[in-house]
Amino acid sequence: MLEVRDLRKSFGDDPVFGGLGFEVAAGEAVAIVGRNGAGKSTLLKCLVGAEHHDAGEVLVHGESRDETSASFRALTAALLDDADYFPDVSVVEHLRLQAWLHGTPDPEREVLAALDELGLSEVRDQLPPTLSSGQRHRLGLASCFVRPRGLLVLDEPEQRLDVQGRTWLRERLKAEKAAGVAVVFASHDQDLVDAVADRCVTL
Ligand SMILES: Nc1ncnc2c1ncn2[C@@H]1O[C@H](COP(=O)(O)OP(=O)(O)OP(=O)(O)O)[C@@H](O)[C@H]1O
Numbered sequence: 001m002l003e004v005r006d007l008r009k010s011f012g013d014d015p016v017f018g019g020l021g022f023e024v025a026a027g028e029a030v031a032i033v034g035r036n037g038a039g040k041s042t043l044l045k046c047l048v049g050a051e052h053h054d055a056g057e058v059l060v061h062g063e064s065r066d067e068t069s070a071s072f073r074a075l076t077a078a079l080l081d082d083a084d085y086f087p088d089v090s091v092v093e094h095l096r097l098q099a100w101l102h103g104t105p106d107p108e109r110e111v112l113a114a115l116d117e118l119g120l121s122e123v124r125d126q127l128p129p130t131l132s133s134g135q136r137h138r139l140g141l142a143s144c145f146v147r148p149r150g151l152l153v154l155d156e157p158e159q160r161l162d163v164q165g166r167t168w169l170r171e172r173l174k175a176e177k178a179a180g181v182a183v184v185f186a187s188h189d190q191d192l193v194d195a196v197a198d199r200c201v202t203l
Pocket residue numbers: 011016034035036037038039040041042043
């Protein structure tokens with residue numbers, strides 16, 4: 001599904017990573033781990049095209065990743081560390097938009113299921129700025145789960161989740177793998193990594 005070959009990235013003269021290579025097959029999860037500032041978020045951004053790498057290749061189904069291609073974006077659900085929301089679009093409307101944009105069959109059913117699963121039903125009509133930080137993070141996760149996906153890219157998905165939320169996340173990511181989704185996630189949560197990841201890439 002995803003293959004990373006000899007990927008290199010610097011900011012100015014400061015190398016973030018170099019010579020990085022790994023693969024993620026459908027139904028597998030790879031965890032990106034490392035200290036603060038090691039380059040995890042930068043790597044995930046390079047995978048989805050939110051940041052340009054200096055050298056190397058990111059291949060999806062054997063083809064060079066092209067973030068301008070509708071088919072790549074249709075395949076790839078991502079929650080990065082700088083997720084942003086329209087300030088005047090409610091929670092439920094954000095989810096409807098995602099589901100509609102990516103051609104979810106029976107979008108309203110998926111949206112209601114995601115609201116319920118992420119504990120967002122009570123705040124469905126609120127605007128993102130009025131949400132707690134944990135609820136906003138849950139909206140970002142829900143946005144990934146209301147749409148079809150073959151590749152799931154998550155940056156510290158555990159952040160701001162309460163204890164029950166972390167348990168839910170662990171089971172959800174296992175279910176994603178079981179459904180054949182390739183998962184790449186950066187994390188500082190060793191329990192999550194141990195429970196979900198087939199392999200780790202340490203930066
Ligand atoms: N746009 C940028 N311009 C310059 N330097 C940057 C930029 N983005 C990130 N960096 C630097 O690149 C390095 C890697 O940052 P990155 O956010 O990828 O780390 P991380 O492993 O995700 O860290 P954390 O665990 O704290 O989230 C850091 O030293 C950071 O300061």
